[in-house]
Amino acid sequence: MKAIINISLKAGVLDSQGKAVHHALDSLHFNGVEDVRVGKQIVMQLSNTDEAKAREEVTQMCEDLLANTVIEDYEIELVN
């Protein structure tokens, strides 16, 4: 089973990397951009084939290690 984990800064947290990308896009004359947020995507191959257990395990990984839950949100998608 494959887990796709998208980690993004919470709304309201300053995203300096996003601001830098936005500024760079402006410099390259891409003018139709209103906002840019940069996050992480972690793709993981799991040996677990039980979806409920896999989701529980990945949630625990996010809480313990992968995300900083003070400033980041995470979303977990499981694919067979």
Next chain:
Amino acid sequence: MKAIINISLKAGVLDSQGKAVHHALDSLHFNGVEDVRVGKQIVMQLSNTDEAKAREEVTQMCEDLLANTVIEDYEIELVN
């Protein structure tokens, strides 16, 4: 229109950040993980409402700035 851009290292390119995460998960006794790849997710708000034009513009952004196409692949998803 919102563009979600997922940028990942091409298969075969060493992902040292992924290896570090994998190792850290092992240390925390998450044993069911076979492989970890770490990529970027860029979420962008566009003023363009035409899907074909937005896709063309975002593809150009990826080629010019967002992705290093020598070692990275990118996927674009557009959401209204």
